[in-house]
Amino acid sequence: MKNNFWQNRGIPLAWLLLTRQPLRLLVAIAGICFAGILMFMQLGFRDGLFDASVTVHRLFDTDLVLMSPRSMSSISMSGFPRRRLVQTMAHKDVIGTTPVNWNFLLWRNPQTLSTRAILALGFEPSDPLLLDPGFQIKAQALKSSGRVLFDVLSREEFGPVPKWFAEGKVVETEVAGKRVRVAGLVSLGPSFGADGNLITSRETFLKLLPTTPPGSIEIGLIRLRPEADPEQVIESLTASLPNDVKVFTRKEFIDFEKNYWRTSTSIGFIFTLGAGMGFIVGCVIVYQILYSDVSDHLAEYATLLAMGYRLKTLFGVVAREGIFLAIMGYVPAYISGQALYALVRSSTKLPVEMDSQRAFLVFFLILFMCMASASVAMRKLVDADPAEIF
């Protein structure tokens, strides 16, 4: 069958039409590539920002999360009484809890001495907090007062803390106007709401932020017995707890944050619009190229009709030109997309990755763009009148 197809092939007219006009082809490829890059960047930023909003959320060692119903997002967390978390311990499936304080504090860059808001998490150093197995040991250093663990992935504006620390220097600076010492480094990553992170003990946290009521926390982590059904536990916890707290599964906790950025900001809309612009620009370019290609070769197409070729065959030629353009434009767009993502990752620390879903999405958008333009350009083919060429 395949061999048959190969034997039946004819002159690859579409390919030759494109490649024997290198300048036009180059313009077309550049245009499609540009549209593709625009789509990759816009969609990449959009997904990256949503993913970035939950970098820290993902790291918690927890099955369920307790939050105040007044908490809207990581940048506007409300407290709730710590008692609620203690109450959940009564449930038979709950094997451990960790109360966590969560707030933004001003960090003074030890080099430039300028300040910047950093996300500070406070917890009991003996409680489990992060999934990272090495964290428990580092957390021991927080048992002395005034010590913090600094996130190495924090943006550079917070100062050369990781470098100094690695060099063995004693790194001390001010947080919320109080002296702290960096007792270790952790690797969390900046999120959309926070440019940097630090972890400290609840004791230090309360010293840094004395206005926090001592019995109030922002999140409560709840770990369950492995065989427990989280949904059932949530149901019984919700029934037994007063409504000044809400219970989330780990996934709901992550989605809650993502959803905030998706719905309460125009990020999604703006970036989707940007990708749409790329799509439209691409359509116009491909249409222009294919339309002028068909017009320029109209006499030749008419000649082919006079020779006995079917109009459908000629439609096929234009369609194939569209497919070739799509492929030839996509490949450089994909490669540039990868490169730009790497650039974005290194300069903004935003977790932008080329995932296969987006790679396929952009490919199909480009293919659709080329095919739609080709089918509009095809209408010009109807003007090819073989009677007019004698």
Place this chain on the structure above:
Amino acid sequence: MQIQLRFSNLLFIVKSFNNSKFNISTVQIESLSHWYGKGINRKQVLHNVSMKIEPGEVVLLTGPSGCGKTTLLTLIGALRKVEQGDLFVLGNQLRGSLRKTRQILRKNIGMIFQGHNLLRCLTAEQNVQMGSDLLRGLSYRDRRDHAREWLRAVGLEDQMSKLPHDLSGGQKQRVAIARALSARPKLLLADEPTSALDSVTGREIVSLLKRLAVNQHCSVLMVTHDPRILDVADRLIKMEDGRLQPVIE
């Protein structure tokens, strides 16, 4: 599947006409008339034209400019709808014919134009293969070899991979001849094939055309103004104001 069946049926009809019609003329025209334009602009360009072309015959058509020669050629070439009169080409009635019938019929008619009308983006060999690609049931390699043979026959064996741009006018017209003949036509229509060439080259091209066509047992109808090439014809037809003049031997 069904479309393919119907397609091969049509092909079969065309083929069977070709094979079983030793007594059928290649072209048979019976009081053919044609008009251009609509309403008050409507103007008759062909008046009751009747003629025949037998298999293997070489017929030249001459006449003053604007008398309707090209119109007649495009009608025979199944490029235009017949309005009035009977026109049989290779046994197919063209009045009221389907578009599909005309398209299949065109595969059996070679056409050579005043301008060469080669595809600019294809080499000489590829241009000729656009003709042989119309032959069904041959492998790619066979069709390519076929195209090469034809280029050799028109004396262009060392110009095969040149683009039309790099060929002279006479060479381009040779490629056009090779392309027209490589689809194994039963009828060759040529509209002033020599008008863009100097007289020596024109003469050469026409003799070549005639020799190759006759070898193929292919009928030729050629429109020309060039008095120096009239002697290649088996028969000469004169046209004036859309009417055929009495035949001169």
